[in-house]
Amino acid sequence: MTTRGAARPDQGAYMLRTAAMDAGRAYKEELLRLLDPKPGGTVLDVGCGPGTDLPALAAHVGPEGVVIGVDRDPAMVAEARRRTGDLPGVEVRQGDAHDLPVAPGSVDHAKADRVLLHVDDPAAVLAGLYTATRPGAVVGLVEPDWETLIVDAPDIATTRAFIRFVLGHTVRNPTVGRGLGRLAARAGFTVESVHATTPVLRDAEAADHTLGLGRNLERAVAAGLIGADRAHRWFDGLMEGPFQASFTLFTVVARH
Structure with missing residues (x-):
């Protein structure tokens, strides 16, 4: 079986395209509004990827502020540096979310957007983020809960088998979104708000890109969990349509 979305996309291109989609723009704009970086402040973007959000953060803190992007992937770091090379005050550092390359108590605002679902220990990452931020600092966290994934198809049994595969095999922490408030509080933060948004995807090609329908389906077939013909x-x-899928994103805003 060959499906349209079977090949794993370039991660940088994937992140940039996802951010440019309507659903991506909407939640990112809301996160920036809630984070509310101030002129002259220091902002940390944990897992900055190809630098998608760094220009917007830099615009908020202005020429007197500092924006620090951190990513463990050298290719992402290189792309983020290329995209922000002409922006004063923007620094992109290679480092792990579990061991942030920033001085303790040096950050006024921080964000981690769809990072904790991939890390080994979300609680340890948030503890490190608490150490990196100053008293009064504002932190914004966004994560999906993949157990809320819904894909409309007449063959409900195959849909359920696909979702079980997504939950068990695609990311380390597929349901971390629902626990963001609890994890932030246990790290020492005061949780100020929890928001849930549900992007509804009606374009099959766009959903294939965002959700990895084709490539994850082929992996499920290879694992023997779904038959190839089925x-x-x-x-x-799904591709013939009409198409509908959705999932829930949780946004937590907390204060040191």
């Missing part, structure tokens, strides 16, 4: 019929039905 998977092929399910995927073709």
Whole structure:
């Protein structure tokens, strides 16, 4: 079986395209509004990827402020530096979210956007973020809860098998979104708000890109969890449409 979305996309291109989609723009704009970086402040972007959000953060803190992007992937760091090379006050550092390359108590605002679902120890990352921030600092966290994933298809059994595969095999912490408030509080932060948004995807090609429908379906087939013919019929039905899928993103705003 070959599906349209089977090949794993370039991660930088994937992140940039996802951020440019309507659902991506909406939650990122809301996160920036809630984070509310101030002129002259120091902002930390944990897991900055190709630098998608660094220009907007830099615009908020102005020429007197500092924006620090951190990512463990050398390719992401290189791309983020290329994209922000002409922005004063923007620094991109290679480092792990579990061991942030910033001085303790040096950050006024911080964000971690869809990072904790991939890390080994979300609680340890948040503890490190608490150490990096000053008293009064504001932190914004965004994570999906993949157990809320819904894909409309007549073959509900295959849909459920696909979602079980996503939960068990695609990311380390697929349900971390629902626990963001609890994890932030246990790290020492005061949780000020918890927001849930549900992007609804109605374009099959865009959803295939965002959710990895084709490539994850092929992995489920290779693992013997879904039969090839059954998977092929399910995927073709999705692509023929009409299409609808959704999932829930949780946004937590907390204060040191």
